[in-house]
Amino acid sequence: MLREPQGNLRRLAEFLGCAFSEAEEKAGVVDAILELCGMEKLMEPGVNQSGEKTGEHSSVRKGVADDRSNHMTPEMAARLDKIVQEALHGTGFSFGIPTPQ
Structure with a gap:
């Protein structure tokens, strides 16, 4: 996107x-x-904001590409990449976010 x-x-x-x-x-x-x-x-x-508290953490972080490396281990990111790639397979959409090192 x-x-x-x-x-x-x-x-x-x-x-x-x-x-x-x-x-x-x-x-x-x-x-x-x-x-x-x-x-x-x-x-x-x-x-x-819906008026209900959902915890102390916001669901919106910085809004920058690959910020997940600050919140996920490389193993978690690789697993998420695989899930998303499988979900997008055959849709014509591609997945281009690099896995954190």
């Missing part, structure tokens, strides 16, 4: 059976969705 967000969002929408219409494309819907789902927006106070 980080390498080509607009193209990947279009592919994802098509995969889900919700391809963008020409009118939606011209109206800037793709860019609007990317803005609403961007880390800057998601980290705003109140965006992810």
Whole structure:
């Protein structure tokens, strides 16, 4: 998603059976969705708050690629990579996040 967000969002929408219409494309819907789902927006106070406490830790971290190396062991990351690669197999989507060293 980080390498080509607009193209990947279009592919994802098509995969889900919700391809963008020409009118939606011209109206800037793709860019609007990317803005609403961007880390800057998601980290705003109140965006992810339901009013219920879920613990002391936030479900949103830094919002940078490969930050998981600060939270997972290399073994955990490798296991997660394998699970995601298997889930994406045959979908046309690829998995390009490197495994932490």
